[in-house]
Amino acid sequence: MTIPDLPNNHALAMLLITIIALYFFRRDDIPLQTSSLAVIAILALVFTVFPFEDNGVHLEPSSLFYGFGHEALVTVCGLMIIGHALVRTGALEPIGRNLAKLWKISPTLSLLVTLLVAGTLSAFVNNTPIVVLFLPILISVAIRTKTDSSPMLLPMGLATLVGGMTTTIGTSTNLLVVSVASDMGFRRFGMFDFAPPALIAAAIAIIYLWLIAPRIIPDRTPSLPDTSPRIFGGYLNINEEGSCVGKTVAEIRKLTDNQMLIEFIQRKPDYRNVIPLPDTKIKAGDRLKVKDYPDRLKEYETVLNATLHTEKHKVDSEHPLVEEKQTLAEIVVIQSSGLNGQTLKQANFKERFGVAVLALHRDGKAMDLGRRSLNKVPIQTGDVLLVQGDDEQVNVLKAARGLLIIDGAANLPYSKKAPLALGILISVILVAALGLLPIAVSSLCGVLILLATKCINWDDASSALSSQVILIVAASLALGAAMMKTGGAEYMAQMFVALAFDLPPAGILSALMLLLAVLTNIVSNNAAAVIGTPIAISVANQLNVPVEPFVLAVLFGANLSFATPMAYKTNVLVMNAGGYKFSDFMRVGIPLIILMWVTLSFVLSWMYL
Structure with a gap:
């Protein structure tokens, strides 16, 4: 094994900044937006104070801001808005209604159909609205059939992640890998170019999630048992x-x-x-x-x-307080609520909706903060609120943007604009798939048509956008570009090849995918993907083998976010709704990662090497 010589000082600085960035991306006590913005600012500051030139070409610090206008970010934002429009108009309601009927006939077959539908939809739409659609349906089924919802919710959530791997627009991670590889001179992947290996692995994953995963998930009670103090x-x-x-x-x-x-x-x-x-x-x-x-x-x-x-008597031992005709509801906070980062007090939650918040659950358990401080806790996407109010107040909550009622009986919204919104999504996908327009252009046009036809308004569009996604994408692109231009990515690729020198190309490809799979369950999958893509291309060039399978190894590896709740935002939604523990994700997710890693390693080697 030959250890490569140390790179230049700028490359070493980029490697250090990368390690620090991945550490801060992992920290729960620092907002991801803050960490991302800090990375961009530090990179710009470093290259301003310590200019870098390569072959006479000066690296402009302002070039690190190009990620904010990168086509990958434009596409991600456009697809987030289109996905939100499907939820707001109720375009997915017929699917939910028919699936709910099917569950009454055959639960086993219905679970398979649910997994297939959830995975298929997630290939074209951000998986958050898909999970938002299916959670109430499956919980309602569990309530009606008096069965445990645990064997349903976690497999459904993981199926959406599996489905997102099959197209270039399935996840923001896919878009980033494809765009970064294209920026580095590699040919741009078409919409379904890597669907064959992804579908082979997805078929095995769906069988596992259908037949095995439900049997190894322990029985879990709902995340919010009816034991909190009442109003x-x-x-x-x-x-x-x-x-x-x-x-x-x-x-x-x-x-x-x-x-x-x-x-x-x-x-x-x-x-x-x-x-x-x-x-x-x-x-x-x-x-x-x-x-x-x-x-x-x-x-x-x-x-x-x-x-x-009380209404008639002084409150005493003979005339105690009486609980009024109030109902309880479980509210999941999703990205479009606008509550992320705000406290209940700052958001005027009680004044806006008239309901009382009895408990706040995060990461599958109640936060023990005391009632007095509950209004001062910053809300995070995926938090579950136990609220109490009358029927009218709960109905107002059901119609509120970005709040998901998990009561098993909430009527899914549906409007006359639903077919139009669905038609716009299909048109955006078809135009891009046929090569008539780039996906960035078609998605932007789709958003414009949604606004022009009043399927959504600007408030809906802005609430659909995630500052976390925008900033982590921009920061990841800046970090990836800096590593590539300074030679940091090349040095990491040389080190990787040196450590795996005994392995054939297929083994190195498999090891790279496994490395990304581990990394994506610990830090941001977008950051892992953008950092891993230039390394993959450098590794392939050093081995003098085709680049495509190594880029796909990064893409697939960065999508294997199955083993931890924090690996992907929908994992947190599922965890809170189903009352799962951290160990449940490891119990189900690790075997799934191994299954897909082995399958994809074999298929990529067979098809491309």
């Missing part, structure tokens, strides 16, 4: 000697640290309802209608020197 309604009677007489609503709310929300004020002599505006003054004899936890209501009673009543 009760009551009336605070304002006494003559009360400290809040003459104060405004805003002033008395301040006395309760702004925790107390007044629904309305009943005022003498006829106890008419008065709207509790901030400057409304409180009078003796007023009755404040409030809802909260019992201990908080008693606290309000003490702070305001008021008397807590």
Whole structure:
């Protein structure tokens, strides 16, 4: 084994920055957007302070910003908006309705059909709306048939990841690998160019997810058992000697640290309802209608020197608080909600929807933060909120953008624009598949038509975009370009070949895919893919073998995000909805990774080497 000589200082700096970037991408306590922006800023700063030239060509720091206008990012954003339009218009509702009917006939066959449909749809649409569609359907089936939902949800979620591997637009990872390889002079893959090896592996994966995975998943209870404290309604009677007489609503709310929300004020002599505006003054004899936890209501009673009543009686041992006709709902926060990074207080969640948040679940378990601090916890995509409210309030939540109700009975939305939205998606795919327009152009035109036909509005379009995806794509492209131009990628490729010098080309290809599979379950799959693509091309050139299978090894390896919940955002959605543990993903995901790794290694070697 011959160890290659050390590269130039800039290349070494890029390798160090890459290691640091991958570490920060993995950190849960630092937003991915912040880490991505830091990478871009550091790269630009390094090449500004320490200029780099290669064969007389100066690397402009501003060139590292080109990722924000890269065709891969434009395509990713366009497809995210189109996928969101399918959800908003209910274009997928007929599929969900018919699948729900099929489950009544044959659960075993229905699971297979569900996996096939979910995988097929994910080949053309971002898999988040697909998971959003299927979660309520499968939970509803489990409720109706009185069976456990665990054997259904995790296989369905992983099937969408498997399906996304089969086309160039199936995932943002695919688009990035294809675009980076094209930027480096390799021919551009067509829409279905790598579908044959992907479909062979997908067929084996679907059989595993259908017949084996459900049998090795332990029984899990839903993520939000019905055990949280409830909200009760009551009336605070304002006494003559009360400290809040003459104060405004805003002033008395301040006395309760702004925790107390007044629904309305009943005022003498006829106890008419008065709207509790901030400057409304409180009078003796007023009755404040409030809802909260019992201990908080008693606290309000003490702070305001008021008397807590039910509808007719003073609250005491003989006349306790009564829970009103309230319903519970499980709310999954998805990307388009606009809540990511905000606290419930900052988002005015209670004021907007009128419901009370009883619990917050993250990574499959309740966050033990205490009720007082719940409103101050930054919300993340994939979080599950247990809320309580009346039927009308829950219905408002069902119609809200970016909030998924997992109650097993929520009606899927459907509008007259649904066929048009579906037709636009099909047209975008066909035009690109036939080579009439690049996918970046066709997807952008599709978004324009969706807006022009009012299938969606600009609020819908902006909410569909993910700042995490945009920044991680831009940062990954900048890092990949810097590594390639400084020779860092070439050095990593030389080291990889040196370490695997005893292996034939097929073995090196297989080892590269396995390396990416491990990396993608630990850090961002987009970052792994963009960093791995130039390395793959360098390895192929050093071995003097075809480049295509090595690029595909990176593409497939970076998509094997099956073994950890944090490997892909839909894994978190499934984990929270099904009450899975981290070990469940490893139990099901690791055998699936091995199956697909072995299959794809053999197929790529057979077809290309």
